[in-house]
Structures are given as C-alpha cells and as structure tokens.
Amino acid sequence: MASTTTSKFVRVCEDVEIELSLTVPAGGIDEKTPSLIFLHIWGGSSKTFGSVIEILSPYYPTIGVSLRGWGASTGPDEPTAYKVTDFASDVEFVIRELNLKSVVLVGHSMGGKISMAIAGRHLLPAGVLRGLALVGPAPSGPVQLPDPSMKDAQVHAFDNMDNAEGVIRTVLSAPGNLADEVIKAVAEDMVRGSRWAKYSWPAYGMEDDITHLFEHIDVPVVVLAGEKDMLEPVGRMRTDIRDKINNMPHGRANLVVVEGSGHLIPVEKPKEVADAIKQFLQML
Incomplete structure (x- = not known):
C-alpha cells in the first residue's frame, strides 16, 4: 500500500498561516477512519514526525502541522502570541477548515501539551476528537527541568546550528x-x-498552567515515554499524566515505554511510535 502527499497552507488570520503536509492512503479510507494530526515539539515542524507518518500513511490519513512560527508557518511579530492556547486555537481552526469529522491528535512534548489543551477546551464539535497519543508530553503545569540553569540555556538553544x-x-x-x-x-x-x-517556550510557554483544561480530558489517551528521556522521565509520565487521567471520572489512559529512547522519541524510534499508535487506534 502507498499514499499520496500534498502540501497546503491554511490562513488563520492576517498574520498566521499554517503549513500542513497531508497524506491520504492510495486505496481510500472508510469515512470512520480518523485523521491523525501530528503536533511537534518546540523547535520542530511538520517534518518532525516524518518517519512515523511514512509508516502510518498507507493506512490512515495524516496531517503534519507546522505550528505558528515554525517550519514555513507564519506567526505574529508579537512576543506574547505563542501561548499554548494560541497554538490550540490554530489547530482547532485547521480541523474546522478541513471539515474533519474524526481526528486523533498525536502531540510530542510541547505538542502534547497543546493536544491536552484542545481536549480539555471542548471547542470542537462533539465526537470529532477521538483520542490523544501523547509522546513525551510536557506536563499540564509548569515544566520541571532536571537543572534550573537549563531554562536560561534554552533561550539561546536555537540561536545557531x-x-x-x-x-x-x-x-x-x-x-x-x-x-x-x-x-x-x-x-x-x-x-x-x-x-x-523560539523565545516563547522557555520564556513563558513552559510555565503555562493548563491544569484546569487537563482535568476535563474525556477521550482515550496513550502516553509514550522514552526510557532514557531526561526531560520527561518515565516516572513522571506514569504519575503525572497516565495516573492523573485515570483518576479522573472519565479518564482512560495507558502508558507505553519506548526502550532506549531519549526525548526525541518520534525521531529516535519512529517504528516503535507508529506501532504504539496503531495499537491505540485499533482500540478506539
């Protein structure tokens, strides 16, 4: 099986245009098959999940998103316009603009936090959001770095190659x-x-507290944790994401540990990520 790939830009507003990479299985799909929407890490683009998408695209329609200011997407020339909820609003707009009836969000790190915000906001039409695959997601509260000095270092992390x-x-x-x-x-x-x-995540995005949204997640969730992830370690993924979701009234979450992976799980271990997503989708 194969798939066809197209590029598309969706204009959200005057200064935000979102770059998308879309694939559709060559043999067509059942209308109930969810579209997989991939939301990348701080510093990523629609290409971050490229190897994962290559594995899944023969079976599922996929949408790789470059969030505002990343990849070829544009964003406001305004330092405070890159909050988690700003990114979430853009993705919700794209889902409505593409008239998608069934979606699963696959969010990595910052993209995981955005995915949780979308699920908790409940602004999409009922039944559209089918589930979340959270890949080394940032927590709903402030990020806990292993070394406090890392925050200052992050401000200049992407200054040059x-x-x-x-x-x-x-x-x-x-x-x-x-x-x-x-x-x-x-x-x-x-x-x-x-x-x-580049500035927003270390300056204020990591501190964005969306706990009030996280507590309203009511769709199935799979959490993927890198065995060697220093930023979002397995223990925290288990207690702060999976267990907290399962302790909520409608919470349904499982944890998959990706052996040998650091924080760049979709890049380091794409087959393992794709396999975990496939298994999750079969359970929806």
Missing part, C-alpha cells in the same frame, strides 16, 4: 540513536523558527 546540535546530542536524544545527518536536519528546523516562536 552549533547550539542546536549540541542540545540534540546532550539533552534531547539518547547517545548513538541519531546519525549526524538526522541531527543536522532536526537542528535546521530549530534554527529556522521565528524569533518569537
């Missing part, structure tokens, strides 16, 4: 998982981001 590649090698990935050319490609996305998109 050397900084970005250093962050990928020492913080974001497990040793030996990524080839040099892959590290370079990921770093190019990071450096390419707009000024305020």
Whole structure:
C-alpha cells in the first residue's frame, strides 16, 4: 500500500498561516477512519514526525502541522502570541477548515501539551476528537527541568546550528540513536523558527498552567515515554499524566515505554511510535 502527499497552507488570520503536509492512503479510507494530526515539539515542524507518518500513511490519513512560527508557518511579530492556547486555537481552526469529522491528535512534548489543551477546551464539535497519543508530553503545569540553569540555556538553544546540535546530542536524544545527518536536519528546523516562536517556550510557554483544561480530558489517551528521556522521565509520565487521567471520572489512559529512547522519541524510534499508535487506534 502507498499514499499520496500534498502540501497546503491554511490562513488563520492576517498574520498566521499554517503549513500542513497531508497524506491520504492510495486505496481510500472508510469515512470512520480518523485523521491523525501530528503536533511537534518546540523547535520542530511538520517534518518532525516524518518517519512515523511514512509508516502510518498507507493506512490512515495524516496531517503534519507546522505550528505558528515554525517550519514555513507564519506567526505574529508579537512576543506574547505563542501561548499554548494560541497554538490550540490554530489547530482547532485547521480541523474546522478541513471539515474533519474524526481526528486523533498525536502531540510530542510541547505538542502534547497543546493536544491536552484542545481536549480539555471542548471547542470542537462533539465526537470529532477521538483520542490523544501523547509522546513525551510536557506536563499540564509548569515544566520541571532536571537543572534550573537549563531554562536560561534554552533561550539561546536555537540561536545557531552549533547550539542546536549540541542540545540534540546532550539533552534531547539518547547517545548513538541519531546519525549526524538526522541531527543536522532536526537542528535546521530549530534554527529556522521565528524569533518569537523560539523565545516563547522557555520564556513563558513552559510555565503555562493548563491544569484546569487537563482535568476535563474525556477521550482515550496513550502516553509514550522514552526510557532514557531526561526531560520527561518515565516516572513522571506514569504519575503525572497516565495516573492523573485515570483518576479522573472519565479518564482512560495507558502508558507505553519506548526502550532506549531519549526525548526525541518520534525521531529516535519512529517504528516503535507508529506501532504504539496503531495499537491505540485499533482500540478506539
């Protein structure tokens, strides 16, 4: 089986245009088959999930999103316009604009936090959002860094290729998982981001508290945790995401530990991520 890929831009407002990479299985799909919407990490783009999408696209329609200010997407020239809820509003607009009737959000790190916000806001038509696949998601409350000095370092992490590649090698990935050319490609996305998109996450996005939205998630969830993830370790994914969801009245969450992976789980272990998403979708 194969799929066809197209690129599309959706204009949300005068200064926000969202880049999308869309795939459709060559053999067509059942109308009940959900579209998979991929929301990337801080510093990513629609390409971040590329290897995962390649595996899943023969079976499911997919939409790789470049969030405002990342990839080829535009965003406001305004430092405070990159909050978690701003990103969430853009994605909700795209879902309505594409007239999607059934979607599963696949969110990585910052994209996971955005996915949780969308699920908790309940602004999509009833029944459209079928589930969440949260890949090393940032927490609903403030991010807990292993070393407080890392926050200051993050402000300049994507200033240039050397900084970005250093962050990928020492913080974001497990040793030996990524080839040099892959590290370079990921770093190019990071450096390419707009000024305020790069600034926003360490400046205030990490501190965005969406706990009041997280507590209203009522769709099935699978949480993917990297075994060697320093930023969002397995223990925290278990207690702060999976267990908290399962303790809510309508909570339904499972945890999958991706062996040998650091924080860049979709890039380091795309097959394992795709397999976990497939299994999750079969249970919906």
